[in-house]
Amino acid sequence: MGIDTGNIPYPILTFAALLPWVFFQESASEGVSSVTSNAALIKKIYFPREVFPITAMVTKIVELVISFGILAAMMLYYKMMPTVYSLWVPVVILYTMIVALGISFFGAAINVYYRDMSQALPVVLSLLMYGSPVMYPLSLVHKKLIEEQAAGHWSNDLYTLYTLNPLAGIIDSFQRVMLKGLPPDFEALYPGLVLTLVILPLSYLYFKRAENWFADVI
Amino acid sequence: MPIIEVTHLTKEYQLGHITSLKENITNSYRRLLGRPIHKRENFKALDDVSFSIEQGEVVGIIGHNGAGKSTLLKHLANISKPTKGSVKVLGSVAPLIEVGAGVNPELTGRENIYLNGAILGIPKKIIHKKMDEIIEFSELEQFIDTPVKRYSSGMSVKLGFSIATSLDADILIVDEVLAVGDLAFQRKCFDRMEDMIKRQGKTVLLVSHNIRQVERMCGRVILLDHGKVIMDGSSSLACNRFYEHSDEKIKLQTIHQQQESISKSSIPNVGTLKLLAISIIDEKGQKIDRVNYLSRVTIKVRFETYIELKDPTFGIGAHTPDMIFVANDDSILSVSNIGIVFPGEFEIEYQISKMALLPGVYALRIGAALKDNDLPLFYGENLCHFQVYSDTLSRSRTVSQGFVSFGGKWVIDKFQNSLLSTQILQ
Numbered sequence: 001m002g003i004d005t006g007n008i009p010y011p012i013l014t015f016a017a018l019l020p021w022v023f024f025q026e027s028a029s030e031g032v033s034s035v036t037s038n039a040a041l042i043k044k045i046y047f048p049r050e051v052f053p054i055t056a057m058v059t060k061i062v063e064l065v066i067s068f069g070i071l072a073a074m075m076l077y078y079k080m081m082p083t084v085y086s087l088w089v090p091v092v093i094l095y096t097m098i099v100a101l102g103i104s105f106f107g108a109a110i111n112v113y114y115r116d117m118s119q120a121l122p123v124v125l126s127l128l129m130y131g132s133p134v135m136y137p138l139s140l141v142h143k144k145l146i147e148e149q150a151a152g153h154w155s156n157d158l159y160t161l162y163t164l165n166p167l168a169g170i171i172d173s174f175q176r177v178m179l180k181g182l183p184p185d186f187e188a189l190y191p192g193l194v195l196t197l198v199i200l201p202l203s204y205l206y207f208k209r210a211e212n213w214f215a216d217v218i
Numbered sequence: 219m220p221i222i223e224v225t226h227l228t229k230e231y232q233l234g235h236i237t238s239l240k241e242n243i244t245n246s247y248r249r250l251l252g253r254p255i256h257k258r259e260n261f262k263a264l265d266d267v268s269f270s271i272e273q274g275e276v277v278g279i280i281g282h283n284g285a286g287k288s289t290l291l292k293h294l295a296n297i298s299k300p301t302k303g304s305v306k307v308l309g310s311v312a313p314l315i316e317v318g319a320g321v322n323p324e325l326t327g328r329e330n331i332y333l334n335g336a337i338l339g340i341p342k343k344i345i346h347k348k349m350d351e352i353i354e355f356s357e358l359e360q361f362i363d364t365p366v367k368r369y370s371s372g373m374s375v376k377l378g379f380s381i382a383t384s385l386d387a388d389i390l391i392v393d394e395v396l397a398v399g400d401l402a403f404q405r406k407c408f409d410r411m412e413d414m415i416k417r418q419g420k421t422v423l424l425v426s427h428n429i430r431q432v433e434r435m436c437g438r439v440i441l442l443d444h445g446k447v448i449m450d451g452s453s454s455l456a457c458n459r460f461y462e463h464s465d466e467k468i469k470l471q472t473i474h475q476q477q478e479s480i481s482k483s484s485i486p487n488v489g490t491l492k493l494l495a496i497s498i499i500d501e502k503g504q505k506i507d508r509v510n511y512l513s514r515v516t517i518k519v520r521f522e523t524y525i526e527l528k529d530p531t532f533g534i535g536a537h538t539p540d541m542i543f544v545a546n547d548d549s550i551l552s553v554s555n556i557g558i559v560f561p562g563e564f565e566i567e568y569q570i571s572k573m574a575l576l577p578g579v580y581a582l583r584i585g586a587a588l589k590d591n592d593l594p595l596f597y598g599e600n601l602c603h604f605q606v607y608s609d610t611l612s613r614s615r616t617v618s619q620g621f622v623s624f625g626g627k628w629v630i631d632k633f634q635n636s637l638l639s640t641q642i643l644q
């Protein structure tokens with residue numbers, strides 16, 4: 001492959017990256033269209049509208065569990081044992097859900113007004129996938145930017161910008177706790193976490209404000 | 219403490235298509251620069267509506283299409299939010315807005331019962347207990363495990379109504395949904411609602427175009443017109459006002475049609491007789507379209523014939539706008555031989571000594587035939603609309619009483635032992 005993956009085989013490393021990524025992608029796109037696809041209910045009965053994006057996400061957990069089964073089989077094949085650090089997995093998944101919710105709330109509200117939102121989101125997400133360590137490990141980015149300073153004096157800032165994407169931290173942490181038997185790399189998690197904690201309340205407030213005209217516009 | 223309180227509720231909708239993203243951006247750019255922006259026209263669906271409803275009241279909401287009835291209910295059910303003013307509702311609301319309200323088409327009937335119960339915050343155990351009752355009332359035993367999307371509209375209404383009335387909400391909102399069910403089911407629903415009102419003291423809001431039902435069920439009626447409350451009070455007063463309103467409206471609408479339909483005979487290819495004009499003349503010889511109840515009127519009909527007619531007979535009748543034939547007379551009954559009518563124009567007159575039709579809107583139907591072979595020459599319905607009015611009779615009372623007065627005389631004899639007996643003479 002030409003990609004340095006350390007002592008972890010490339011297929012399982014990529015699969016371990018895809019697992020949180022697909023969960024995030026599915027939750028976000030399902031969440032964004034959740035309000036419009038329940039138009040019949042919204043027009044006729046009231047209950048807190050945030051139920052829609054949240055349930056959209058919860059149903060995706062079923063798919064996640066299936067993926068975990070496949071990952072377990074692969075780990076068995078490659079004779080890898082989960083370590084005590086695997087206990088971090090629920091935390092990582094919960095964090096993924098929070099990130100997806102941040103996008104869902106905002107996107108779902110926008111989507112009521114501009115239906116193009118649910119069309120545009122897959123394109124944006126697939127672009128984001130290239131900006132996340134799915135097909136290559138984060139360690140590669142770290143090595144290029146921090147150790148080799150490949151982008152000159154911009155390198156450190158560029159790495160922070162890269163890790164501002166919460167998925168960078170999530171995918172890397174997931175691989176570390178599941179496959180590598182290491183604790184999460186908080187340095188990579190931290191910028192994305194800050195961004196998420198800023199976006200989620202804003203996104204939720206926007207959703208609650210927009211909720212008032214859902215039934216009129218939908 | 220009122221259970222529903224609406225104060226200065228105003229709801230505006232923007233007309234026209236949703237603005238594009240580009241338009242929104244240019245508008246916010248203009249706003250930043252303080253320039254005038256492209257505004258879409260606003261439509262006031264509700265305009266400064268205020269009222270309050272006490273626990274246990276049964277309130278009817280009536281008005282023409284577009285008067286704001288459904289918008290108002292949507293605000294009470296918390297589905298829409300007011301532009302101005304406030305809506306306070308204490309207690310849970312079971313909304314039956316539009317056909318199949320709150321029913322998810324993808325789920326089966328049974329799942330929908332659970333879903334609606336969950337939305338109203340009712341524990342699964344209680345729903346489970348009520349399940350059989352709901353299914354039985356809805357008459358859908360066979361279909362309860364079929365997805366609702368495969369239901370007919372009548373079936374989904376039955377399901378929706380059964381759920382909404384069984385789940386013990388404090389306020390029941392019924393919006394025009396009963397019109398879809400068949401008569402037997404409607405009957406059942408009204409019994410059920412009456413039971414809820416009288417025995418359980420529930421608050422019910424009923425929107426319907428069936429004014430007779432509203433008048434019968436509700437103690438209080440709110441009449442809306444173009445988003446404003448025109449009247450809020452006893453049901454007979456408000457319904458009366460509504461009838462006057464719609465009589466006027468029906469008459470106005472039909473005057474346009476009259477010109478077109480006047481020459482149209484419903485019998486095709488009979489080019490022998492043509493209707494030229496119909497007029498209703500009052501005692502003073504004036505042409506009118508409002509007839510005073512019990513007054514003397516004459517109906518004049520002008521025909522043109524292209525052939526010689528031997529002994530034609532004419533019929534004239536009246537029907538309501540919803541095609542209930544209420545009165546009729548045939549010339550054959552009183553005039554045996556009209557004789558020969560030569561080609562050209564001619565006029566027939568029909569004199570009514572007392573207009574016995576009760577106040578309301580009616581239309582004329584006219585037919586002509588030959589006496590010999592009963593061959594129809596002309597027949598037309600909806601020909602000339604007229605309104606019967608009365609200064610003494612209330613319109614809403616006459617609606618529940620029928621269409622025609624006997625025109626008889628009352629004699630009440632007082633016997634010496636003070637026993638009252640009544641009989642109708644004549």
